[in-house]
Amino acid sequence: xxxxxxxxxxxxxxxxxxxxxxxxxxxxxxxxxxxxxxxxxxxxxxxxxxxxxxxxxxxxxxxxxxxxxxxxxxxxxxxxxxxxxxxxxxxxxxxxxxxxxxxxxxxxxxxxxxxxxxxxxxxxxxxxxxxxxxxxxxxxxxxxxxxxxxxxxxxxxxxxxxxxxxxxxxxxxxxxxxxxxxxxxxxxxxxxxxxxxxxxxxxxxxxxxxxxxxxxxxxxxxxxxxxxxxxxxxxxxxxxxxxxxxxxxxxxxxxxxxxxxxxxxxxxxxxxxxxxxxxxxxxxxxxxxxxxxxxxxxxxxxxxxxxxxxxxxxxxxxxxxxxxxxxxxxxxxxxxxxxxxxxxxxxxxxxxxxxxxxxxxxxxxxxx
Amino acid sequence: xxxxxxxxxxxxxxxxxxxxxxxxxxxxxxxxxxxxxxxxxxxxxxxxxxxxxxxxxxxxxxxxxxxxxxxxxxxxxxxxxxxxxxxxxxxxxxxxxxxxxxxxxxxxxxxxxxxxxxxxxxxxxxxxxxxxxxxxxxxxxxxxxxxxxxxxxxxxxxxxxxxxxxxxxxxxxxxxxxxxxxxxxxxxxxxxxxxxxxxxxxxxxxxxxxxxxxxxxxxxxxxxxxxxxxxxxxxxxxxxxxxxxxxxxxxxxxxxxxxxxxxxxxxxxxxxxxxxxxxxxxxxxxxxxxxxxxxxxxxxxxxxxxxxxxxxxxxxxxxxxxxxxxxxxxxxxxxxxxxxxxxxxxxxxxxxxxxxxxxxxxxxxxxx
Numbered sequence: 217x218x219x220x221x222x223x224x225x226x227x228x229x230x231x232x233x234x235x236x237x238x239x240x241x242x243x244x245x246x247x248x249x250x251x252x253x254x255x256x257x258x259x260x261x262x263x264x265x266x267x268x269x270x271x272x273x274x275x276x277x278x279x280x281x282x283x284x285x286x287x288x289x290x291x292x293x294x295x296x297x298x299x300x301x302x303x304x305x306x307x308x309x310x311x312x313x314x315x316x317x318x319x320x321x322x323x324x325x326x327x328x329x330x331x332x333x334x335x336x337x338x339x340x341x342x343x344x345x346x347x348x349x350x351x352x353x354x355x356x357x358x359x360x361x362x363x364x365x366x367x368x369x370x371x372x373x374x375x376x377x378x379x380x381x382x383x384x385x386x387x388x389x390x391x392x393x394x395x396x397x398x399x400x401x402x403x404x405x406x407x408x409x410x411x412x413x414x415x416x417x418x419x420x421x422x423x424x425x426x427x428x429x430x431x432x433x434x435x436x437x438x439x440x441x442x443x444x445x446x447x448x449x450x451x452x453x454x455x456x457x458x459x460x461x462x463x464x465x466x467x468x469x470x471x472x473x474x475x476x477x478x479x480x481x482x483x484x485x486x487x488x489x490x491x492x493x494x495x496x497x498x499x500x501x502x503x504x505x506x507x508x509x510x511x512x513x514x515x516x517x518x519x520x521x522x523x524x525x526x527x528x529x530x531x532x533x534x535x536x537x538x539x540x541x542x543x544x545x546x547x548x549x550x551x552x553x554x555x556x557x558x559x560x561x562x563x564x565x566x567x568x569x570x571x572x573x574x575x576x577x578x579x580x581x582x583x584x
Numbered sequence: 585x586x587x588x589x590x591x592x593x594x595x596x597x598x599x600x601x602x603x604x605x606x607x608x609x610x611x612x613x614x615x616x617x618x619x620x621x622x623x624x625x626x627x628x629x630x631x632x633x634x635x636x637x638x639x640x641x642x643x644x645x646x647x648x649x650x651x652x653x654x655x656x657x658x659x660x661x662x663x664x665x666x667x668x669x670x671x672x673x674x675x676x677x678x679x680x681x682x683x684x685x686x687x688x689x690x691x692x693x694x695x696x697x698x699x700x701x702x703x704x705x706x707x708x709x710x711x712x713x714x715x716x717x718x719x720x721x722x723x724x725x726x727x728x729x730x731x732x733x734x735x736x737x738x739x740x741x742x743x744x745x746x747x748x749x750x751x752x753x754x755x756x757x758x759x760x761x762x763x764x765x766x767x768x769x770x771x772x773x774x775x776x777x778x779x780x781x782x783x784x785x786x787x788x789x790x791x792x793x794x795x796x797x798x799x800x801x802x803x804x805x806x807x808x809x810x811x812x813x814x815x816x817x818x819x820x821x822x823x824x825x826x827x828x829x830x831x832x833x834x835x836x837x838x839x840x841x842x843x844x845x846x847x848x849x850x851x852x853x854x855x856x857x858x859x860x861x862x863x864x865x866x867x868x869x870x871x872x873x874x875x876x877x878x879x880x881x882x883x884x885x886x887x888x889x890x891x892x893x894x895x896x897x898x899x900x901x902x903x904x905x906x907x908x909x910x911x912x913x914x915x916x917x918x919x920x921x922x923x924x925x926x927x928x929x930x931x932x933x934x935x936x937x938x939x940x941x942x943x944x945x946x947x948x949x950x951x952x
Contacts, residue, residue: 255797256795256797257782259781259782259894260629261628261629261694262693262694262894263894265795281882281883282794282882282883283793283794283795283882283883284793284795286792286793286922287793287795287797301882322697324696324697324698324701325630325696325697325698326629326630326696327696327697327698328692328693328694328695328696328697329690329692329693329695329696329697329700329716330692330693330716330718332697332700333692333716348697348698348701350698393772397769397772397773401765401769404761404765405765413627414625414627424654425651425652425654425655426650426651427624427651427652427655429623429624429655514649514650514651514669515649515650515651526627526630526631554654
């Protein structure tokens with residue numbers, strides 16, 4: 217891993233120098249992991265596992281507390297580990313005296329307002345310039361290198377293996393919770409770090425909630441089943457949704473399913489470098505609208521996936537930036553009707569110059 | 585649940601009026617759940633499941649997006665659900681015109697700096713007063729009512745049942761990951777919502793990391809085993825640590841284990857309403873120092889537990905406020921030696937006027 221981290225550090229430091237930033241305080245856990253290799257997650261933003269302090273050149277630091285010293289030293293050999301036993305500000309004060317930065321930047325999108333107040337006070341007292349920055353490291357993460365694409369392909373393949381393995385065992389009387397639990401257990405048994413988000417298993421009308429939480433509802437023949445699942449494999453996330461009927465689907469289901477599938481294919485077909493996220497969203501949304509379900513699809517079409525399961529770019533009406541080759545996105549149109557249920561189908565794809573490479577192979581329930 | 589939420593809402597609105605706050609924007613997920621009953625968690629602060637907007641009196645609102653509409657309406661009947669399909673600021677603009685608040689407060693400890701910039705801009709344009717607030721609702725949550733204490737007792741009892749059930753199955757060759765997985769599976773099978781934090785299972789030297797992540801290390805006879813686990817039961821958390829030797833402990837282990845146990849008992853013995861968190865921490869820390877391990881205990885002695893597994897109060901050298909009856913805390917001294925391993929023992933207790941009520945009954949490995 218160290219060669220990758222050296223490369224990323226060098227690129228990050230070059231970026232800081234171009235922006236006239238003397239030092240960047242990295243608080244976002246995925247950025248922290250991406251740059252340093254340090255894998256400790258935050259248990260919520262209020263329980264940070266540490267910060268990176270990256271000067272424009274020279275020795276970078278990993279700031280943490282005694283719970284994480286050994287892990288930080290083992291995982292992030294390029295970084296010098298410093299403990300903030302008397303608080304972050306005291307440690308920054310000491311490091312500022314040592315390395316002498318004047319313009320300090322922090323990650324505005326993952327920094328609490330209350331922590332900002334303390335940092336602003338520290339900078340005012342020491343006549344330092346404090347600069348909120350947004351998306352610096354995230355921009356580096358947008359385009360996946362070959363190593364990352366390999367891990368994303370592996371993560372997706374493993375996720376499909378888990379899905380297919382559990383799909384075979386589904387039978388009447390099983391509850392949504394039981395299936396979700398079996399999925400998350402199988403993920404770990406098959407070598408995943410864990411789920412990349414809370415697994416969604418929803419039967420019938422429960423599937424009308426795009427973010428349904430599994431309940432004790434029991435599966436009956438004829439129920440539609442929506443499963444949205446993803447796992448983390450060596451730090452990289454997968455995300456896939458399948459909807460199928462347990463038993464024989466009626467014509468209403470078949471028609472609606474085919475419409476959502478056409479919307480997914482339209483979305484995938486619209487992807488290529490240079491097209492905006494909004495345009496891809498529109499291509500899929502139009503299919504649903506033309507089918508008479510323009511109001512039944514309330515969320516965006518998709519999102520970037522990498523170390524984070526939800527990251528930029530977004531495929532949504534509001535994301536007007538262009539896609540670039542090497543980005544990885546989900547395409548997940550859905551149709552939600554409170555009194556009936558919901559259908560969502562989701563694949564992942566790598567944006568290429570000419571179009572996209574779909575990462576998924578599983579076709580369970582798709583060919584209806 | 586609604587009677588509890590009415591009571592909490594009434595108390596929150598009285599608090600706002602005392603503070604001259606016209607409306608409070610609640611972003612912290614536990615505060616959101618505590619006040620409204622809406623259980624959706626945040627998938628990280630960058631993926632909020634919604635906000636409460638609570639005026640000093642009258643109708644409160646729950647602001648979310650279309651993924652959560654049905655869940656919000658079902659779980660939070662006191663709140664009027666509003667969707668921010670065009671962004672939070674647009675919705676706040678509309679609601680401000682409707683209910684006419686002038687002084688808007690937000691939760692500084694769970695509000696991103698970048699979101700604050702947008703909110704500040706909105707307030708400046710509309711000549712509103714924007715007030716960062718800290719700990720308003722958290723202060724309400726500090727003292728648990730009888731209903732909450734009942735759930736915390738149940739959560740602890742269930743956590744112990746899970747521990748004992750898995751403890752019986754531990755045998756040589758099992759890995760840390762396998763045991764952690766069995767624990768989290770058993771939690772769900774026995775009716776928990778899930779773990780309240782990532783389960784720690786650490787053998788031998790791995791236990792020298794207070795926040796060890798389970799590995800594929802296999803258990804051997806004579807290894808020390810540290811298990812730190814907690815679950816969520818009906819929204820309330822438990823947290824317990826046990827350390828034991830698989831096989832026959834040597835005298836070094838026995839001596840160190842007894843020392844940590846004495847430290848835990850000293851901590852529990854020091855708890856009562858009116859004593860500071862720092863004093864309780866000191867009582868336990870002194871035992872370890874007197875035993876010659878003053879430098880081997882790097883973290884605080886304990887923390888509050890409720891809807892959040894880590895909340896105020898803190899038992900730590902820096903927490904100089906007094907404990908009050910009805911607070912619930914962990915007491916978890918430890919001793920960590922990189923070349924040898926670690927021992928941590930942790931119970932939970934309710935602070936009372938005269939002392940404390942220990943919630944734990946399990947004595948596995950304690951009576952050494």
